[in-house]
Amino acid sequence: MTSLLITATNRGIGLELARQAIGRGWLVYGSARTREQAELTGRELGSDRFVPLVFDVTDHTAVANAAAEIDAPIDVLINNAGIIGPDRQATLDMDFAGFAKTLEINTLAPLAVAQAFLPHLKRSENGRIVTISSQMSWMGYAKSDRIAYRASKAAVNKVMQGLSTDLKPDNITVALVDPGWVRTDMGGPEADNDPVDVAGGILDLAGGLTQSQTGRFFKWNGEERDF
Numbered sequence: 001m002t003s004l005l006i007t008a009t010n011r012g013i014g015l016e017l018a019r020q021a022i023g024r025g026w027l028v029y030g031s032a033r034t035r036e037q038a039e040l041t042g043r044e045l046g047s048d049r050f051v052p053l054v055f056d057v058t059d060h061t062a063v064a065n066a067a068a069e070i071d072a073p074i075d076v077l078i079n080n081a082g083i084i085g086p087d088r089q090a091t092l093d094m095d096f097a098g099f100a101k102t103l104e105i106n107t108l109a110p111l112a113v114a115q116a117f118l119p120h121l122k123r124s125e126n127g128r129i130v131t132i133s134s135q136m137s138w139m140g141y142a143k144s145d146r147i148a149y150r151a152s153k154a155a156v157n158k159v160m161q162g163l164s165t166d167l168k169p170d171n172i173t174v175a176l177v178d179p180g181w182v183r184t185d186m187g188g189p190e191a192d193n194d195p196v197d198v199a200g201g202i203l204d205l206a207g208g209l210t211q212s213q214t215g216r217f218f219k220w221n222g223e224e225r226d227f
């Protein structure tokens with residue numbers, strides 16, 4: 001049975017990823033920041049193929065403890081947890097503490113989680129790491145709104161590209177996904193994409209990823225895109 005670790009399955013894209021992965025007959029280890037949220041998610045999903053984990057992605061000790069709880073291979077890690085960043089995030093008016101927090105969650109944590117669960121991914125015959133990035137990372141335009149968020153996602157692209165190079169000897173595939181603009185708490189009600197469609201697309205992509213695709217950036221519908 002394909003097994004996945006998905007961070008932040010208590011709401012948004014992560015919850016929909018967990019729901020659909022379970023629907024495909026896969027086993028999901030899904031994290032939330034509190035035991036209460038994890039149990040609530042477990043009840044909502046109502047499946048014994050959902051295993052709740054409790055950690056804040058920035059708490060490296062808690063992540064390591066969660067990894068130590070699992071003695072089984074993990075086929076796919078989906079780094080989904082993320083924040084949009086502080087209210088004040090213009091280049092000329094920056095909440096620097098908020099910017100640092102954004103980097104901690106969106107950029108550093110995906111690498112830390114990948115490191116913590118690397119032993120499990122190595123035990124899979126086809127280990128894959130999929131990190132949810134954003135179209136707002138794109139270097140092809142010079143938009144400046146929400147620059148902390150943009151920078152955190154551009155940086156995680158670079159980190160994951162580097163990780164893909166370093167994990168080639170282990171045959172672990174590393175890819176980035178742009179989910180578009182999605183109707184969640186983060187995206188708001190006016191966003192273009194339904195989380196159901198986006199989660200389905202991301203799972204199709206994750207399910208079929210091979211080493212020949214490592215280090216690449218994809219749209220949620222599977223098309224390759226520019227960094």
Ligand SMILES: NC(=O)c1ccc[n+]([C@@H]2O[C@H](COP(=O)([O-])OP(=O)(O)OC[C@H]3O[C@@H](n4cnc5c(N)ncnc54)[C@H](OP(=O)(O)O)[C@@H]3O)[C@@H](O)[C@H]2O)c1
Nearest residue numbers: 008012013033056057080081082134181182184185186187
């Ligand atoms: N929605 C969009 O339009 C859009 C577009 C591009 C990319 N994305 C990316 O897609 C991913 C999911 O976004 P979403 O739209 O589903 O957002 P969301 O509805 O706001 O959900 C964010 C999730 O991340 C969790 N989270 C935040 N900080 C965390 C931390 N320190 N440790 C653990 N979990 C944490 C939240 O947990 P709590 O409930 O505990 O806060 C929540 O489960 C993010 O990486 C986001 O940047 C979204």
